[in-house]
Amino acid sequence: MTDAAHPVLEARGIVKIFGQHRALDGVNFAVRAGEVHALLGENGAGKSTLIKILTGAYQPDGGDILLEGAPVRFTDPLNAQGSGIGTVYQEVNLLPNRSVAENLFLGRQPTRFGLVQRKSIVTQAAALMATYGLDIDVRAELGSYSVAVQQIVAIARAVELSGKVLVLDEPTASLDRNEVDKLFDVVRSLKARGLGIIFITHFLDQVFAVSDRVTILRNGQLIGTRDLSTVTATEVVRMMLGKDLAYAHAAPPVDEAAKGPVKVTFTGLGRAGRVAPFTLSLHAGEVVGVAGLLGSGRTEMARLMFGVDTADEGETIVDGRPVRVRNPAQAVAAGFGFCPEDRKLDGIFGELSVRENIIIALQAKLGWFRALHRDEQDEIAGRYADDLDIRAANHDMPVKLLSGGNQQKVILARWLANDPTFLILDEPTRGIDVGAHAEIVRTINRLREEGLALLVISSELDEVVAYSNRVVVMRDRKMVAELHGADITPAVIVAAIADNTLTTEPVT
Amino acid sequence: MNRALRPLLATTVIFLLAYLAAVLQYPSMLSTRVLGNFLTDNAFLGIAAVGMTFVIISGGIDLSVGAVIGFSTVLIATLIMWSGLHPALAFAITLAVSAGFGALMGAAIHYLKVPSFIVTLAGMFLARGGASVLSPDSIGIKHEVYTAISRAYILLPGGGRLTVIGMVMLAVFALGILLAHRTRFGSYVYALGGNETSAALMGVPVARTTILVYTLSSTLAGIAGIVFSLYTSAGYSLSALGVELDAIAAVVIGGTLLTGGYGFVAGTFIGVMLQGLVQTYIVFDGTLSSWWTKIVIGGLLFMFILLQRLVFSASGPRKKAFRKS
Structure with missing residues (x-):
């Protein structure tokens, strides 16, 4: 001992x-x-x-x-x-x-003449479970x-x-x-x-x-x-996110008044066990940042908006008209785009070329009977690659050979080729070398100026502050705060994330 | 009740009902004579199906079974008739060859990470081809041991005969049941079929178990080949064509889940008997084509796959919460 x-x-x-x-x-x-x-x-x-x-x-x-x-x-x-x-x-x-008892004893079952002593296993397993406060049938x-x-x-x-x-x-x-x-x-x-x-x-x-x-x-x-x-919880969050509060004033505040009319509204959208119902409106030319720790429901919120998971309740309103978003295809039809958190898993087709990756969502929207001509493909891929400054030797090289930042831009280009009105970016700067971060942030700001509504989820609070008109904070699968104007600083966001986390009682 | 038992129960009930219906139409089907013939006529299928049960529970498939039976009959015939070996020695050599063949397939499946479907398909062509190379023609086996064994039987009350090969099948089933449910090896086989990653993390010797499962299946196919050569007194490269598929059918009808992890050797016995019942009924009827056997088996198989889907996925596992205290 x-x-x-x-x-x-x-x-x-x-x-x-x-x-x-x-x-x-x-x-x-x-x-x-x-x-x-x-x-x-x-x-x-x-x-x-x-x-x-x-x-x-x-x-x-x-x-x-x-x-x-x-x-x-x-x-x-x-x-x-x-x-x-x-x-x-x-x-x-x-x-x-297999039974509970067998799971407990697999590989070390007591045997006699090579035969497993089942009764003894069941008795021992039941006794063991009792010490853990479980009164269950170990044979089930x-x-x-x-x-x-x-x-x-x-x-x-x-x-x-x-x-x-x-x-x-x-x-x-x-x-x-x-x-x-x-x-x-x-x-x-x-x-x-x-x-x-x-x-x-x-x-x-x-x-x-x-x-x-x-x-x-x-x-x-x-x-x-x-x-x-x-x-305190705030100190722990600060250590996790690495935000020194002295450095809170860095970014120039984004002008909230510059935004356009309401583009998309989610009212009471929610799914039991994943995200509590939330209501959020996004304006044209506005970036809403989403802050929260991993597992706070921020990705689940994005998946619900895009129809990857279907909502139990609430509705989605685009340009004042309710639309059905039960799957990603309907979301695309409604003018939504989604760059998921895990690029390699959910976003890029590594073996396909830059051109094919950019064209694929547009092609899916058009349907396979209106195949894009190769010249059109080259033209579209070329235009967005130039716009976003995608650095690839040529547009026919497999996307998996590109750097993380360029892969991210390929996914962005894919959705922009679709001419979306609302774009969701989940951790757009994760796994990208620090130099490319600023470039992604610049791209987000440019897309805002072009009149898109954007929802950006990020753990990088400096970046959230740099591009957000508003910031919503997620905690325990709920939207717990919405920050405006002067409140959009890393210090306030950290406090909002950590607030109340000391209680163990269910938040109702 | 354990939900894995439900398909087995269904098979048993269907077998009893079908037998009852057959007996009502042809009362003479209710006799030990018919039952004895059930066992004798399906012995090779039953023995092979025991091996197949283990393979399917472990999450694999063995398509080489029929070919290994065919190869074994030819090997035995050539060893006895051409090389003049004693049948006992011929049997031993055949079992060693088939066991080694299965071990090789198991090793290929595990170490090369090739699906069992592909490896055993290759094994099927190899064994069937090898049998034709040994002898493309049927070789009759004439030996006093063969005559003695095929004449030996235990007389059952009612005039039925429990032949030696029928007894071999019953013994294989009894040992198979013990092996599946009462040994560590058996629990490892279920573990592999449940979740190979978890099984490895829990310390199940995955390589050894996989190799042993296919060794077992091929060895039992070798025994089935011996039984088949006793049954027909011949070795022929094209014998037992498609028996692997009959065996798979028997296993699935017997309540074993094709995706692995759940199943019973005893259920396979009923699956084999159900196939035998259909064949016997057609013989009794006399007017039906023997292809009706295939049609009935096809229908039953489909019904059981449907039943398993209902039991295992549509209802889903019921979730027991903590007991309120």
Whole structure:
């Protein structure tokens, strides 16, 4: 048993390099026995890379891992588990088609004469579940239980097999309030048993509800480790987003009066469990920035607007007339465009050429029976490529060979070729080298001047401030604030994001 | 009730109803004589179908089964009739060859990450082609052991005969049931069919299990080949054509989910018996073309796929909440 002051698992100066990108740069991290240690950071901060190194899925390119003071090297997750480090992922990595008991004992079932002792497994499994406060039929299929029960079964298996450190990778992402409370009871009892628990989540209130310490990463760097009793939510958010409040005045305020007539209105649009109903109007020649932490519902809001997810309630009004947006095709017909967060996954067709990528949404809108002539394709692709300054050797090279910034511009060009009235950009500057950021910001400002209505989601508060006429703030899947004029500063936005996150009670 | 049991229950009920209807029309079908023939006539199919059940539960498919049966019959015939080996030795060689063949296919599926459909399709052509190379013509097997085995039987009350090959099939089913439900290997097979990534993360030896599943299937196809050669007293490269498809049909009708993860060896037995029942009915009727067997099996198969869709996706897993305390 390790005493409380000494870490049970420690990472020192961890470096991980992917290609030319330093995903982790000399990160220190330590979890003590009997503590819940939260790990926070926005996408790309290096959280998951660090966890994968601690659990053996990746090998570090530098630094040491110490388990109970002794250096260790894990070859794979099973090896780490055998050494005492168990992991529970957001997607429960168990077998929904088998019984709870079998999931708990798979691979270590007691046997006699080569035959599995089923009765003994069922008895032991039921007893084990009882220690986690679950009175369930362990012979029933795991898949017949809720995700919360499955999470607890996964935790029980991980603890049984490892027993020193438990990594919880966003375990609460798909749970409701009661289930989260139930899960936290389990976490607290494991903490009392002396396990070191690493807790990864996007929900700040949950961090404060259950954790003792927090470590914050940003862009692969360690920002700091704090005792949660000594910091406020605002400080944590500031550390995550890296906004120094002294630097709040930087951007010239955007003139709110310059905007045109109302273009698009969403009234009471919402979907149960994803985004609470929100009402928002966008004017021609206006940029509305959306701020909020990951998982606050900002992307879900965009997906709802564009019909990727269908809304349960509310309606969409374009130019004063209600329109049906139940799928992206209807959204395109209504004059909407959407550049999603994950370019590689949802946006570009890597194997297709720049020209084909630009032309594809326009072609889809026209229908396949009015195929664009090659000359027209070249003309359109050329025009937008020049307009947006897409730097490619020629327009027939595959898009996957372009830099992130140029890929982003190809997607922008695709939607602009469609002549949209309303454009949604989700994290347009993510994964783009810093030099290209300013260019994307300039493009956004130009599109505004051309009279488009834009909704831009971004974690880069400086940029949000630089191009937004208005800023809406999302928290807990709700729109919680709308900021105008002089209020549009990083300091005010950070306060709005962090506000009230100390309460664990459901926000009703 | 476990929802995976529902298709099995449906199969059992349909079998009993169909048998009842057949007996009402032809009372003589209710006899141990007919039942004994059921077992004997479908022994090779049943044995192969046990292997297929494991393959399908693991989330794969084995199209080489019929070809391996055909190859085995030819190999046995050539070893006994041309090389003069004792049948027992010929059987041992055949089992070793078919087991090795299955292990190779399993290794190719796992290490080369090629879908089982493609690998076993290649295996099917190889085995069928290999059988024709050994001998394109049918070879009759004449050996006292063959005569003795085909004459041996246990007399059942009512005059039915439980032949040796019928007993082999029953034994294979009994062992298959134990293997599937009472061993670690069995739980690994279900785990692979449930979710291979999760299974690997939970410590299931994925490579070993995959190779063993196809080894098992091919070995059982080898046993089915032995049984088929005893049944026909011959080895022929074109025997057991399309048996892999009959076996898949029996497995699916028996309540095993084609996408893997759910299923019962016992259900496969009923699936085989249901096919045997349809054939026997057509023989009793005398006027129907034997192609009606295929039509009925086709209809049943379609019905069961529909039933599984309803049970497994339309209703979805019911979600049990925490028990209120």
